[in-house]
Amino acid sequence: MPNRFHILVVDDEPVQREMIGGFLKKQGFEVIAADSAERALELFRQDAFDLVLTDQKMADMSGLELLQAVHAINAETPVILITAFGTIEAAVAALKQGAIDYLTKPLNLMSCFTAFDR
Amino acid sequence: MHLLEVKALEAEVLHRERLSALGNLAAAVAHEVRNPLNAISMGLQRLKLEFQPTDDQEDYSRLAELMLGEVHRLNTIVEQFLSLARPFEIKPEVLPLPEILKELAALQESDAKRSQVQIRIITAPNLPPLTADPSYFTQVLLNLMLNGLQAMPHGGTLTLEAKTSSSNFLIAVTDTGTGIAPENLCAHIRALLYDQGEGHRAGSGDLPQDYRSSRRNAYGYQ
Numbered sequence A: 001m002p003n004r005f006h007i008l009v010v011d012d013e014p015v016q017r018e019m020i021g022g023f024l025k026k027q028g029f030e031v032i033a034a035d036s037a038e039r040a041l042e043l044f045r046q047d048a049f050d051l052v053l054t055d056q057k058m059a060d061m062s063g064l065e066l067l068q069a070v071h072a073i074n075a076e077t078p079v080i081l082i083t084a085f086g087t088i089e090a091a092v093a094a095l096k097q098g099a100i101d102y103l104t105k106p107l108n109l110m111s112c113f114t115a116f117d118r
Numbered sequence B: 001m002h003l004l005e006v007k008a009l010e011a012e013v014l015h016r017e018r019l020s021a022l023g024n025l026a027a028a029v030a031h032e033v034r035n036p037l038n039a040i041s042m043g044l045q046r047l048k049l050e051f052q053p054t055d056d057q058e059d060y061s062r063l064a065e066l067m068l069g070e071v072h073r074l075n076t077i078v079e080q081f082l083s084l085a086r087p088f089e090i091k092p093e094v095l096p097l098p099e100i101l102k103e104l105a106a107l108q109e110s111d112a113k114r115s116q117v118q119i120r121i122i123t124a125p126n127l128p129p130l131t132a133d134p135s136y137f138t139q140v141l142l143n144l145m146l147n148g149l150q151a152m153p154h155g156g157t158l159t160l161e162a163k164t165s166s167s168n169f170l171i172a173v174t175d176t177g178t179g180i181a182p183e184n185l186c187a188h189i190r191a192l193l194y195d196q197g198e199g200h201r202a203g204s205g206d207l208p209q210d211y212r213s214s215r216r217n218a219y220g221y222q
Helices: A016-027 A037-045 A063-071 A090-097 A108-117 B003-050 B056-083 B099-107 B108-112 B134-150 B180-202 B210-217
Strands: A006-010 A028-036 A051-055 A079-085 A101-104 B094-095 B115-122 B130-132 B157-163 B169-175
Touching: A006 A016, A006 A037, A016 A028, A016 A108, A016 B003, A028 A037, A028 A079, A037 A051, A037 A063, A051 B130, A063 A079, A063 A090, A079 A108, A090 A101, A090 B134, A101 A108, A108 B003, A108 B108, B003 B056, B056 B180, B094 B134, B099 B108, B099 B115, B099 B134, B099 B157, B108 B115, B108 B134, B134 B157, B134 B169
Parallel strands: A006 A028, A006 A051, A051 A079, A079 A101, B115 B157
Antiparallel strands: B094 B130, B157 B169
8 A cells, every 4th residue: 555645535524534534644644634525526626636535425415426526527536435324225326336435334444445455 | 996995095105104204214313323333433443553551451452342342233233223114115126137246246345355255256148037126135145245255254255156947046155164064053043043033122122013013014924
């Protein structure tokens, strides 16, 4: 795993951002956190990211909608969706729409790395 | 239409509306419970991974592990609640089996990679159309795949195979794990039956009586 891998973490709950963002920073990644999908898109337009890690349910936009918006800007950027209420259909739909993985809460932090390898 | 039939239809519509509302409520509750649960779980994992206590390292790890176990238990309760609150309705449709197997393999790729398991798909040519409810069908296959992965913590091969046998479909999920020793088979089946009974009792306690009845009728185990 190369160092300074640039990750955009998107979640409208501060505790979730702190927990996962802090973990990834300690693992050596460069992490920028956005508190909404709109803010994430602003940041994404300004900077290049190696990965977008987003919650599925947010107030302003769903994770899937954000995935589509991100891919409209750069179709090559890997996006991982995180959900508290996962179904197989939703997971398959996310993969079909271009997500590289679909993680369900409670997250196994170490399993994030396997997802990143994809 | 006869007045009684109209009343029966109205009652059916009302019943469905109540079940749908219950399903939505359960999904909302699951979401609201799982988010703080996720924060607690990630916090505990980080305490274990990132911090070293000045003394009592063993106690520290044991306590963190115990609390993570309790998080897992709470999450299982949420899962059982959700599965009971989802309206049980079978909607069969023609399914593209080879494509479904590929999608399920993709879903499990991360977990398989972590355990150094290779997923292999074998589909016989010219498979006839398969009619099944996509949600329940994929859930069954996914559960079998998860069992297979859990049986191979140190690597192996998980094979998904689909073929026809006379007029039937044969779908096999095979792992290269150690399997269950013949002398332990009965104990496993007893445990499975016991767990299922407990799950239904624990989970259904929060649901309205009429809903529990309809679930049992739908499953045919009343």
